[in-house]
Amino acid sequence: MNARSRFINWGAAVLVLALPFATHALLGQGWVRILDFALLYVLLALGLNIVVGYAGLLDLGYVAFFAVGAYCYALFASPQFDLHWPLWVLLPMGALLAACFGVLLGTPTLGLRGDYLAIVTLGFGEIIRIFLNNLNAPVNITNGPQGVSLIDPLHVGPWFLEKTYHVGGIEIPLVINIYFLFLVAVGLAIRLSQRLEGSRIGRAWAAIREDELAAASMGLNTRNLKLLAFAMGATFGGVSGGLFAGFQGFVSPESFTLQESVMILCMVVLGGMGNIAGVVLGAVLLSVLPEALRGLGGLQEFLFGKVWVDPSNLRLLVFGIALVLMMLLRPEGLLPARARQREFHESQ
Numbered sequence: 001m002n003a004r005s006r007f008i009n010w011g012a013a014v015l016v017l018a019l020p021f022a023t024h025a026l027l028g029q030g031w032v033r034i035l036d037f038a039l040l041y042v043l044l045a046l047g048l049n050i051v052v053g054y055a056g057l058l059d060l061g062y063v064a065f066f067a068v069g070a071y072c073y074a075l076f077a078s079p080q081f082d083l084h085w086p087l088w089v090l091l092p093m094g095a096l097l098a099a100c101f102g103v104l105l106g107t108p109t110l111g112l113r114g115d116y117l118a119i120v121t122l123g124f125g126e127i128i129r130i131f132l133n134n135l136n137a138p139v140n141i142t143n144g145p146q147g148v149s150l151i152d153p154l155h156v157g158p159w160f161l162e163k164t165y166h167v168g169g170i171e172i173p174l175v176i177n178i179y180f181l182f183l184v185a186v187g188l189a190i191r192l193s194q195r196l197e198g199s200r201i202g203r204a205w206a207a208i209r210e211d212e213l214a215a216a217s218m219g220l221n222t223r224n225l226k227l228l229a230f231a232m233g234a235t236f237g238g239v240s241g242g243l244f245a246g247f248q249g250f251v252s253p254e255s256f257t258l259q260e261s262v263m264i265l266c267m268v269v270l271g272g273m274g275n276i277a278g279v280v281l282g283a284v285l286l287s288v289l290p291e292a293l294r295g296l297g298g299l300q301e302f303l304f305g306k307v308w309v310d311p312s313n314l315r316l317l318v319f320g321i322a323l324v325l326m327m328l329l330r331p332e333g334l335l336p337a338r339a340r341q342r343e344f345h346e347s348q
Contacts, residue, residue: 020179031291032175036247038287039182040240045267045283046189046276047236052265053274053337054202055229056209058118060261061105061125065234067256068101069094069241071132074148074251075141084152091242098238099231101128106230110223113212125261133253147252154178154246178247185243186280189236193276196232205229270326272333281334293318 023031044066051059072094076085105124109117136144153174196202204225207215216222245251263286271282293315301307309317326334 016183020176024173024176029173029175032179034288034291036175036178036182038284039179039186040244041264041267041287042186042280042283043182043189043236043240044264045271045279046186046193047233047240048264049268049273049276049279050193050196050236051229051233052268053279054197054209055205055226057226057229058114059121059233060118060258060265061121061123061128062233062237062264063256063258063261064105064125064128065098065101065237066241066244066260067128067132067253068098069238070245070251070255071142071148071241072097072238073242073245074151077152077246078148079150080143080148087154087156087246091239094242095235095238098234098241102230102234103227106227110226122258125258129253129256132256145253147250149250151245151249151251153249154181154243156181182243185239190276190280197276201225201228266323270323270333272336274337275333275335278333278335278337289322290315290319
């Protein structure tokens with residue numbers, strides 16, 4: 001690693017560590033919560049990147065694994081089952097359960113590609129959501145559309161408690177504690193993704209992505225490799241779902257709609273499929289930008305004296321136009337992988 005790369009890495013590390021404190025001081029606690037959710041989306045996007053970016057499998061039902069992890073945490077850390085298991089038990093359990101669902105999804109889709117694979121995975125995501133929505137009779141397990149509430153907050157030992165405390169004269173509220181907890185999870189996910197990308201498994205996934213028939217002809221077990229991609233991606237989604245449930249304190253089927261799957265896929269595509277830095281950038285932008293656009297109503301009032309267009313509609317309109325322009329001007333993504341960037345430029 002040269003001096004320039006080290007400088008960039010250290011600068012990025014300092015920025016990430018100082019960001020919640022600066023945001024809390026300048027914009028308030030609400031924006032720190034937005035940063036917390038952005039980290040959860042980064043974790044989700046990294047998981048989907050394994051399936052879509054590394055293995056080339058289009059998954060439109062990825063939010064199902066997010067739901068599995070969230071409900072696993074919610075049911076075993078709330079009055080719903082009157083159990084209050086600790087975080088260090090529930091997160092691995094949610095990750096393992098989500099990985100099992102990933103294999104369950106992958107098994108019937110091994111012979112499918114392209115649009116057919118997308119349709120099946122879309123249906124799988126909707127089945128999980130409807131299943132959770134109706135699993136309140138004859139035995140009430142998920143509490144149906146009312147969701148699960150009073151979920152135990154995230155805490156790791158005596159450090160992450162639901163209160164504000166002081167360290168060296170600096171006030172650190174709960175949302176900043178949660179930020180660093182999520183940051184650790186994202187850091188581990190990034191490191192694992194890097195190791196997978198450079199491993200024999202990662203190279204095998206790349207071969208399947210480029211030409212599955214050629215990969216099989218060279219002796220690769222494409223069946224097991226595709227199942228492993230679904231399982232690994234689902235594991236990231238399960239961990240993110242558990243953290244989401246503990247952070248929100250409430251989960252319901254309405255949080256796991258098709259729109260969420262599409263948004264996570266947009267994060268991967270916009271940032272640059274197959275490139276970890278691009279995926280992180282895409283997830284941060286698409287989770288923070290919609291919240292930043294909520295101020296368009298105040299901008300209209302400042303410029304025209306009154307609000308002409310409803311801010312929520314205008315926010316979605318601007319957001320959609322930005323996505324369309326991005327796909328037209330830079331279809332390979334903001335920070336694409338080198339191989340993907342060459343493909344787009346060679347086709348032009």
